Amino acid sequence: MLPIANSVRALREARGMTQSELGVAIAMTRQTIAAIEQRRYSPSLESAFRLARFFGVGLEPLFVWDDSER
């Protein structure tokens, strides 16, 4: 698991969206959204900003460094 935790899944589910719908909204595949949510893939800075802007939050609450994983 990667050391950067994220709240993508919680924010997506709060909006009642599927992974596919979120993927379409920010030009990513469903598999990539799944990988981000499972902390198997860290998105680029550009994609991280795209996610943050989509959810209307800042980068820091969306992506957080998780020291417990190191």
Add this chain to the structure above:
Amino acid sequence: MSFRYKSALLTLISLVAAYAYYFVRVAAGVPGSGAVVLLAGVVIATVVIQIVGLGVIAATSADRYAPMDERERSIDRRATVVGYYLPIVGALGAAATLHLGTSKADMANAILLAIVVAECVRQAVFVTLHHQAG
């Protein structure tokens, strides 16, 4: 499963099946120009399987027009890097066969094997990395 995952799997399976058949036949001994005809048949069969298979996969995949995203491009790059070294090793190995007194046909087959193995490894790495995220 995404369109790209399924198409990579199709490419991998068709290459392994077609060229395993070719190399087994060649190893068993194909007389005269039979190997050239056999290779031409294998290439044509692979192309036909790819066209038909990709058509079926595309017809059943909603994401068939979706461009690669950054994660898929990253996976593709990693798979290509892994596959890159195999033709080099294969070419050196094929050149080394000169000193073993092998024929031109054997040398050509050694190069072909290296190319096929490289592409199979590239597709296998792509499928494996793509599959890990579920």
